[in-house]
Amino acid sequence: MEKKMKSVWFVFVMIVAFLMAAAEGTDSIHVSGKVLCQDCTQGWNEWVSGAKPIKGSVVSVTCLDERRRVMYYGSDLTDELGGFDLLLNKTSCYGKPLNPHNCFLRLVSSPDPVCNIPTDFAGGNSGIKLRRPTVVYRGLTKYEMGPFYYTTPMCDQPDTNNNHDADSNITEKDTNY
Template sequence: MATHCYLPLLFLTSLFSFAVGIPHQAPKKTEEKVVAVEGMVYCQNCAHVGSWSLAGAKPLPSAKVSIACKDHKNRVASYKAVQANGEGYFYAPLAGLEDYHVNRPTDACSVRLLSSPDARCNVLTNVNHGTEGSRLQDKNKRVMAGGYGADIYAAGPLAFRPAYRPPKTLY
């Protein structure tokens, strides 16, 4: 019985809020926004060892790279090691950067070569600053799908080189 007494009161309060112009607030849909890094890792062609050229380079499957981001006090705020797929492509979401006051990943983050699974192509090169730390580039690539949003930054392309280089024949 008591519930019937409160029903008109509930109706009147909602009618009052509509008449006065108090907006009805629907539940907020949480949209997760992530920063992600993508890039390619190659095995440099023997003919171009010692240069930054990737002409004739082949993708290096399962190569590992590291991604490090520093905060506003130049301390490492985020570190992640990532393995490339079968085509030498890597993609890594970086969560929690906003907790460390990292506003611009292009200024705060860099990617370095870690290791190569190929014994014939496992020497680090500094192509696109692969050993020093390749800065991220903003290519204005955004992905939005089902409450998920990602700002994707690019690094590299990075390269290992062969450990053995056959001598050139001059005749």
């Protein structure tokens, strides 16, 4: 019985060691998600659950170094289902390691002539940081981001803030860049 417990314990320790080594040794980062069009002119049910994918929309990822300089920039076009999949190498072109927590994902453009106003729902317009990976397995780290949305100009809410000096009070902490 004691011999069996030792072998079970050994297998458990080996599995944990393998998983830890796999998480540390990842050499590529995948960032995926969807881009959809949300039309507010529809009824509430269609607005909430009837978003349509946008083919050919551009999504970008920008990674910064510890001094907040751009270290990596990449973009991808969405497919017919509105999906994108960006592949990043964990080592930049300068040989420095890429820290995914210093990377931002954002909407760039929409080819749809009607649905082309980026919304900040899920951080698509202002940019969202890569926080927690959804998959870490062997040489792969994957971040699956929530859907990003564009809307029609009719649905865009104008900025009603009359304080034009408000932009001068923005600190570095308030922005992604």
